[in-house]
Amino acid sequence: MLENKLIGFIGVGVMGRPMARRLIEQGHALMIYDRDAHALDELRKIGAQVADSVRAVADTAGVVFTSLPTPAIFRDVAIGAQGVVHGKAVKVLIDLSTVGSTTEKEVAAALLARGIETIDAPVSGGAAGAQKGTLAVMIAGKPEVVAQVRELFDVFGKTFNVGSEPGQGQLMKLLNNMLSSTAFAITSEAFVAGVKGGLEPETMMAVINAGSGKNGATQDKFPKQVLPRTFDFGFPIGSVCKDIGLAVDECQALGVPMWVGSTVRQLWNFAALQDGTKRDMTELVRYIEDWSGSAGGKK
Template identity: 30%
Template sequence: MNQVGFIGLGKMGFPMAVQLLKANYPVFGMDLNQQTMKQFQMLGGVPSTFEEIIHSTQYIILMLPSSRTVNTIIDSLLDIYQSGNLKSKPTIIDMSSSYPEDTRQNEQKLKALGLGFLDAPVSGGIKKAAEGTLTIMTGGKDSLFRECKPLLEAMGSKLFHVGPIGSGHLIKAVNNYLSAAHLLTTCETIHLLENYGVKPETAINVFNNSTGRSGSTEYKFPSFILNNSYQSGFSLELMSKDVKMASRLYEDMGAATAFPQAVCQKLEEAQHALPENADHTELFTYIATYLLTGRNSDEECKETDNRFTAFCTNAQPRSL
């Protein structure tokens, strides 16, 4: 069976790599956390250096925190390959939440040296990663997707080939923007209703049986917010990063909408107000500090309305 390199054994990467081990793939793993590496080895993985991974594997999966880190890893791989010290031609699968334009540029670099590349970000969180039931949205050549499909099926139960290279990362970014917008509006609504005397549990139950339901009402509120656990495993920092990426995409396309920027701004405010490692569901506690406290003066509200109107008036719509 083909050997797999897995770079980035974090909260999502570790259970994904474990699913590959369960599917009997030999997995060579790399992470900065030495305790994680020891646990990985106990489960049958092979702790490895970067050089060992690129010399020993046919597929290299990246599950890293940012495009910048992904770009560094790919540039390092290219340096070794261009030196003539890399004889095999591994296929690279970037399962991180990377910026689509970076992904397209990386594909061109790898293609010039005959290396295959897919972007295949995931959705579903730690729970589905541990179950092997992630949703995986893949961009790249259809033939390469079919080749890698058995590998991806070991980690996900819902696989989508969404289009050319970069489209997986694009749809992941806007998916997380939608998720953040749902959470933000639901948090504000629950606080508003509670102030009026409606119990949060009752409101969530009504939404889940009506058209206002979403992933936030069906899963996040019952699992992490109503019980005050706030332990989804996905940080506010990462959500803010993903929404910032989506906001940048809308701006780069000249889209005539201010909603992504508004959601991005609210998440950044929460990130600065809450503890450094706050879970993204703790957004609910931050919203309680401003929603009904009259924090914003009439002048501030008018200024915000004016900026919003000016943005929508001046923006030049383009086809998306």
């Protein structure tokens, strides 16, 4: 661990807040910042110091985590006019966001020019995984730098070293999310078709999970959020669109045609255009029901 024991955490929203909470519960001292003042209240009550700016965090903490929603916001927080790059204390920035490898590499290069190391460490597992400490953490960074903060990652869940350069964690995360959103989309279509054809949804899911069609959607999201009709997984359709868009773009830049990925991106984007940006991703089923004229469609 670095000599400066205070940890900075910028972005304490749906994912960042439970991760920051776990660090505090493990005895770490945190200084936090978020543009949304209400997002800070829960952590303030359990001992977090609240900063009044990004710069204040970077001027005080040696290690700074970021958990931010878009590439543009991450870039501004990291290397903007009042960003982490100008901090007097920060030595390592650990990015937990999903922003794509192009942005991650750009930011890492700008930070390194100021003597600040970057660890690219996006996470997968949703808000529930963040709360339980069961996330998959995809770590890319210089081994000697990662070793200094290794104990912090263990608080979040299971860790995977996926590379030694910032950007490699992003690629791994985007590929994972593309597989997840594709599985959910095709499962939704199959589910709606089965119900329209007279199959019982619970029986259908049981059969699929006992056979070769099982996937993350049939084993997790459908039993927990779709069949009970709670639609509360905790990840909005707009974020799915962002992630799969970044994934398809990166894969195409690598020379992969992306026939399936491009089609799935169109499906999610179309759902978002139908007032769905802020709806839970599991509500895609309701859109497909609506488009199919099936009972129980979107309301």
